[in-house]
Structure formats: C-alpha cells, structure tokens
Amino acid sequence: MTESKTHKGSSLYQRRHLLGIEGLTAQEIGYLLDQADKFVTLNRSAKETSDSLKGRTVINLFFENSTRTRTSFEIAAKRMGADVVNMSVATSSVKKGETLLDTAYTLNAMHPSLIVVRHNESGAVSLLSQKVDAGVLNAGDGRHEHPTQALLDALTIRRRLGTLSGLTVALCGDITHSRVARSNILLLNTMGARVRVIAPPTLVSSDMERMGVEIHTDMRQGLKGCDIVMMLRLQMERMQGSFVPSTREYYRFFGLDAEKLSCAKPNALIMHPGPMNRGVEIDSELADDEDRSLIRTQVEMGVAVRMACMEALIENVVLPESGEERFKHG
C-alpha cells in the first residue's frame, strides 16, 4: 500500500488507512483503545464532544446493506463535526456497471477526507484504498476483516475486565464466513489473549489453527475456562441444509443457553456483534441478561471506537493542494 504523502501526525497511529487488524502492533491497538476510552466519557457527558472533523467530508460507501454499522459510523463522524454523505449501492451508479475503481476515481475527484467502505468481496477495500487520496476505513470486506468491530469488542472487554492479556475468549458460530472472527482472532492474539473457536466442522477450516486458535467442535468442551463467549451471527441461508441441516439442530449443539454457558467460567460474559438470531445461536433471555451480556455495551463502544479511528486517520490525511491528478486512469 502506498503511504506516501502521509503527514505524520503526533499520534501513535501513523497510517492513513485502517484496512484490517493484520499488521497492527499492540501499541497501535492500545492507542486506539485509549483514545476510544476518552470518547466514551465525552459521549456520556452530553456536551459537544469534539470538532476534529469540522469542515471535513466523510463518505460512507456501502456496497452491502448495513443499517447498524453505517449509522454508527455516521453518528461518530457527525459528533466530531464532519459532513457525512451516505452512498449505498442501491442508489449509486455501481448498479449501472461502474467498476469499483471507477467509483474510487469519481469519489476521489470530490476530495473527501475519509471514506468508510463496506464491500462484499474480500480485498475490495484495500484495492480501493490504493486509488484515493482520502483515508480509508474498512467497515467490512467480504469474509476478510472488520477491524472496527474487533476494536469495539476489545474496548468492551477491556473496560469490563481491565485487560485483554491472559483472558480466554471463545468465538462460536460461523467462523469460515466471518470477517468479525478474523479481525477478533488477530486482535486478541496480538493483545495476549487466548482464542478458541467453536463451530461445526463445516463452518471452520482446520487451516484456522495456523492463525493461532484452538478449534473445538464440542461447545461444552470449548467453553471450559472461558472468560468471554463471543457468539457470531449465522446467516439463515447457511442453516437450511447447505452447511448445517436445520436451525433447530444448530441450536441443539451450538446455540448458547444457560446450561452450556455454565461450562465457562462462573462469571463469563456474553458478546454478540449483532444482529442476533434469537433462539438460533443464542437464548433470548441470556442475550438480555444485564449481568452477563455485553451486547448493548458493544453498540455504545462502537461509536466511540469509530470516533477514535477517524480522528487517528484524519491526522495522517493530506489531500493534494493543487488540482493535479495523482492517480492516472489506465
């Protein structure tokens, strides 16, 4: 990735993009979490929080529908005074056959400061980032990475338990198709946590072991001694015979209920990136149990983490001053 023309800000995060957790150091992750912590306090204080994006344009470019994530990014940017433009596939020219790179060139000509991108193909956000002057934030690419989700999960855990180091975290569900799982595995390993994944063999590949996780297919075994149980969403179409025979069979073996949770540490906490399939991957009452479930806190942390990331990136974004074209077509 070209990081040229990057103005080195004073922060510990010196990159113009946030494309994934892979390659980030523990210091960089720690810095982003520290900054996010401050925003949590500011957000709760009901005062104006920050003006670090004042006068800047942020484009939310979503090739995949996601109301929750897009709203979280939008609120984060607006709280810091940015002008936010939402572009979604349904209303853009992408449907008319424009390629991803043409979209990148078009947006670049409008001089946004930050572009938040979600795309259904792995690697698409990285490809786009190579062709624009703005800072690019990956809001999820295919099954590759979803870095702000992993950061907000980490912030949620750190605020509740004080640290990530030494914890045992279980990720349960559709690991193979999950960018949330990849980003979390990378982040938790970097920060010194132990990671287990629990899934039926059709939804986790043995190659995952090489990323530094323990693979379990027996949920009760896998949950033993865990501090955190992170449930992942299972796409409905994958439960109708293609990867798993039925939702009720899935719930029987991989749905989180009180009985299975009792195998984890006595005070183990539950997380879920949302949106939840209640009664499929998680028991409805458990999801709402305020002592055990961190699910709503995760949503709150999402805004703070995205504010921290945007502020960190914006310091390193320097748009070309003259009107010259930095990137040629062809």
Place this chain on the structure above:
Amino acid sequence: MVKLLALTNARLIDPASGLDEKGSVLVSKGRIDAIGNIDTSEASEAIDCKGKVLCPGLVDMRVHLSEPGNEHRETIAETASVAVNGGVTSVVGLPDTDPTTDSVPALEFIARRGREAKLAKIYAYGAITRGMAGKELTEMGLLTEAGAVAFSDAQTTLTDTVVMSRALSYSKFFDQTLVNFPLEPGLSNGVMNKGELSTRLGLGGIGTAAEVMQIERDIRLAEMTGGKLHVGPITCHESVEAIRQAKDQGINVTASTTPHYFSLNETTIGDYRTFGKFLPPLRDEFHRRSVAGAVADRTIDVIVSDHHPHDPDSKRLPFAQASFGAVGLETLLPMSLRLYHEGLINLPDLLAKLTNNPASIVKIKAGKLEAGVPADLTLFDPNKPYKFEPDLLTSKCKNTPYEAFPLQGQVLMTLVDGRILKR
C-alpha cells in the same frame, strides 16, 4: 538456383534424436536440407549463430485464443506474432473461443486466420462436447479431418463419467488425445489455493484434492477404455504421484504443467494481486517443488504456457471477481530455463518438453531437427541474464505475474518454414 540459408556455428540440440553438438543447419525451400557438421559454402545467405542454441521451434499445446469473440484482447494474428517473439513456432489453441470451436466451420475459421497471419503456425483443439456443455460428443471424426489435433473442453471439466468414457473410447477410432481439465468443479468453488493464506485473506479456497480426484477418475477411465489421456496443467504433489503411478502401470497418459506452477507459489497473491490468480490456483512451496521435480524427471512430459490475455478491466477488480490466467507465450522459454539454471534438468531434456513431446502428443509435423522437415527453428541464448519487465512483452495484454523477475535466457531468432520472423 535454389536459395540456401545457412545457420552456422550453432549448438544444435535435437531432443528427439539426442543430438547435442556444434554444427550448422542448411535451409532450402522452407525445409531443413541438412544438419550437423556440413559444408555450407554454397549457401546464398549465412548467419553465424555464435555458439548459441539452435533447436526445433517450440510447440505450445495450451494457448487460449481470444479470436473469435474477444479480439480486443488479442487477434489470432497477434497471438501468432507474440508466439514468434517467444520462440514458439506452433501454437495449439484451446476451443474456449466465442463461439466454441466445436464445429468444422469454427475450426476452419481459426485455421484460415492462422494461415493468413503467416507467422507461428496455429493449430486448434476441437471441443470434446458440443458447446463444451459436457453432454453430447462433437463430430470428432469430421473435426479430425478438418485439422483438429486433439480434443479438450478447455477450462471446463468434463464431469459426466459416461460421456467422458465414451469420448475416450470413440477418440481411439481417430487416434486422438483427450485433454480434460483437472479440477473437480464441485470442490473448486474458490479463487485461490485452500490453506492458511486463503483463510487469512478471507478468500474461497480450492484444495489439491479437487485436482487429484479428477485426475484419478480420468486415469481409471483411460485404463478402462484404452483411450489416450493428457492431463494438465497439474499443480500439486498428489497429481504428480497419481500420474507417476499410472505411467508405471502402463496406462496411456501424458501430463503437462505451466512455468508458473514450478516458479511461483501462492504468496505471489500477497495483498490480493490478481495477476497471481490462476486456475488451477498457485499452490504452496511444497507443491511447487514437487512439480519442478516432476518436470525434471519423466512424470511431466510437456511444459505449456496456458497463455491467456486479459485486458486491465478484467484484472483490476476485487480478487474474487477478477479473471483467471496470464499471458505466457513470451515467458515460456526463459521461465522454463530456470529449471536448467537451478541444475534440475539438462538442456536437451528440458527442450524435449517444449518441442518433440508436445508435437508427438498432438501429432503435428514439428519439434524435430532432421532433413526434410519444415524449417521451424528457434535460436536462443540460454544464459543471458536480465530483469523481466512487462514492457518487454510485445503482447497487447500485459497480465503477467513475472514483473521484476530475474530471468536468464533470451530468444534471438525464430524461423517458421525457413522464413526469419524474429531476429
């Protein structure tokens, strides 16, 4: 007076006869008149080869033609020209054109375009099944009469066991070879090698099992029917083992691979580089070494380029959406020579896999240095070192994975039917 062209002071290598010695070649009326330590004083033109290697023109039996259908990528005349620049004098085009080469007129069109170009010779496969749809056999006999040199459904695997066994049986009637694509489609729904890297990149993987199980099935069918099977391109250790075993059992099977499978591994993809996207996919280092070893011994008979031009728009896409394949005609020889420079294989044995072996499988008059055969010749310097850049390609499409590769070996001159087409 007959015009005679003499190529003197060459290192003559003819893999078919085992010839490897200093000497000259005399060309008359487009054919080789004499070779060896001969008197060239009567020649009207003499070219001093300065001790470089003069061998039969290369035969590339796996090239994707972009005409008809995708002329904006490369016309047949352009393919023939690019081939000449790579020292390739005979090209066998796959039938995955648009329309498919599954009929006599389609085949004759390609042959005519090739003749008109008067460059490298263009031969063509006939499709095994109509529209490469895997259901009904094409008119193999009529296609053979019209010049089809072998049969293949290109990058579409013929999965139906009954159809494949009938094709293998029926093709015996015309003594034709079948080339089935070695990937079981059900397990090939990915875009790169299955493994740690595909897991990290979040890309769908194609395991080596998908390749070997297709090859093993086809070997059994070849054994059952007695038909001639050619397997390729192969990319992994298990396939090498399966072919080695089949050959030991005397089954009529030959195999090929391309330079990228013995020169590159999956890390070429790095951060989603689509120029490293191939079908079958680039494997890991273990398999790369195994394939290189199989070229060095007698398991892999042929090296092909699998030349596949793509315009930038079909490569500059998110990885999963980008096209498979790379241009390869112009890098076929220097990339193959890497095995020689690594000390894995001697020059005549390597050249056999680029000349006589493919020529005998597709039964064309090429790949030999002997009096009376068409003077299709390649002169090259096996040692010249340089850094490869896509700009060195004369091909319009520059989709090559070898940017900045250190190469050794350069084509100096190419002759087709005695005409000097590159110098």
